[in-house]
Amino acid sequence: MTIISNGHLWKYSNFLENRKYRFDKNKILNSLSKKDIDEAYSSISSWKNYSQTPLIELNKLSKELNLNKIFYKDENKRFDLKSFKALGGAYAVEKISQGNKDIVIATATAGNHGRSVAWGAKRLGLKCKIFISEFVSDARGKAMTDLGADVVKVKGNYEKSLIECIEQSTKNNWQIVQDVAWKDYTLIPKYTMAGYTVMMKEIVDQLKDNHISHIILQAGVGGMAGAMVAGIARYLKNIPETIVVEPDSAACVMESIRTGKIEKIDIKRESLMGGMSCGEVSLVPWEILKNSIKYCISLPDDDIANTMKLLGNASFSDEKIIAGENSAPGVISLITSCEDEKIKEKIGLNKDSNVMLIGCEGDTDQRMYQKLINQ
Numbered sequence: 001m002t003i004i005s006n007g008h009l010w011k012y013s014n015f016l017e018n019r020k021y022r023f024d025k026n027k028i029l030n031s032l033s034k035k036d037i038d039e040a041y042s043s044i045s046s047w048k049n050y051s052q053t054p055l056i057e058l059n060k061l062s063k064e065l066n067l068n069k070i071f072y073k074d075e076n077k078r079f080d081l082k083s084f085k086a087l088g089g090a091y092a093v094e095k096i097s098q099g100n101k102d103i104v105i106a107t108a109t110a111g112n113h114g115r116s117v118a119w120g121a122k123r124l125g126l127k128c129k130i131f132i133s134e135f136v137s138d139a140r141g142k143a144m145t146d147l148g149a150d151v152v153k154v155k156g157n158y159e160k161s162l163i164e165c166i167e168q169s170t171k172n173n174w175q176i177v178q179d180v181a182w183k184d185y186t187l188i189p190k191y192t193m194a195g196y197t198v199m200m201k202e203i204v205d206q207l208k209d210n211h212i213s214h215i216i217l218q219a220g221v222g223g224m225a226g227a228m229v230a231g232i233a234r235y236l237k238n239i240p241e242t243i244v245v246e247p248d249s250a251a252c253v254m255e256s257i258r259t260g261k262i263e264k265i266d267i268k269r270e271s272l273m274g275g276m277s278c279g280e281v282s283l284v285p286w287e288i289l290k291n292s293i294k295y296c297i298s299l300p301d302d303d304i305a306n307t308m309k310l311l312g313n314a315s316f317s318d319e320k321i322i323a324g325e326n327s328a329p330g331v332i333s334l335i336t337s338c339e340d341e342k343i344k345e346k347i348g349l350n351k352d353s354n355v356m357l358i359g360c361e362g363d364t365d366q367r368m369y370q371k372l373i374n375q
């Protein structure tokens with residue numbers, strides 16, 4: 001009897017191969033340039049308390065799945081913020097402020113991005129206004145107040161909080177630092193993604209002589225996935241198979257890749273994978289992802305809590321890993337792909353494969369984390 005297959009079937013919902021796949025390094029680096037990527041690493045790596053987050057081998061899982069190696073980038077250890085998001089918003093704040101101490105930063109957020117922006121503003125001694133929807137938990141709101149931000153709760157959903165943020169910022173001349181791009185608003189989301197590419201630079205340094213054959217990237221609006229693809233174009237010699245994973249209730253990258261244009265998903269049910277529950281891929285990442293993601297996979301919420309528990313009790317690795325709801329889908333999509341012979345063969349997972357997974361967050365909401373792992 002093994003850890004992953006004691007009568008349990010690991011589920012995926014949909015799988016798609018991108019018919020327009022063509023990984024073109026130059027084209028990718030036109031969307032997010034080498035200069036942007038290098039500047040972000042040079043700035044962020046000089047911040048106080050900066051250190052690489054660990055790259056952990058899921059040695060027990062790779063043995064069980066009969067793969068060569070599985071690497072897990074553990075963003076639970078990213079500064080004090082426990083998520084890769086710490087790299088993006090805070091860096092965009094630094095770029096936009098350019099040493100000016102008088103500006104006021106504003107953003108709308110579901111949680112982790114706002115925390116990064118608030119932390120980035122605090123680092124630089126700037127005032128910060130954060131707009132959250134009524135559905136953002138008090139714990140997440142408090143985390144931003146604790147960082148000195150003025151948190152404004154808005155009736156309605158995330159879109160409503162963004163509209164309020166834009167209205168008030170226009171009126172008061174505040175600088176909006178958003179991670180989502182829209183027409184005429186692409187520079188700051190680009191800086192945010194440039195910040196995320198630091199993860200790939202660290203991975204390349206940590207891999208030493210190992211190469212990666214596959215990378216699985218979680219997507220909400222696609223910023224993280226787009227940034228990592230740009231990081232591959234910038235830093236890697238080989239091109240691994242690129243796989244995006246999303247909640248089945250909000251598979252906006254998959255649907256857009258299916259039709260070849262940005263598709264909006266009407267989210268009927270919010271996924272447990274909260275940070276990934278997004279209905280529309282953002283403009284800047286879309287330009288990168290549309291041709292450079294080879295496969296998309298979508299998942300139900302069913303295995304999230306169990307996977308968090310297995311990571312937490314060292315079933316997959318020698319050490320215990322604190323992984324949040326948005327970290328689990330990388331592991332689940334790998335297991336389910338290995339259990340489905342057709343997919344396994346199609347994407348070429350075998351005893352020589354070295355798979356990279358992104359553990360994009362830890363217990364950013366501790367109450368939720370405890371609830372899920374104790375289910």
Ligand SMILES: Cc1ncc(COP(=O)(O)O)c(C=O)c1O
Nearest residue numbers: 218220221222223224275326360
């Ligand atoms: C906490 C969190 N938020 C958001 C996302 C999604 O990122 P993006 O919206 O840039 O695709 C992830 C991971 O994919 C995540 O872990």
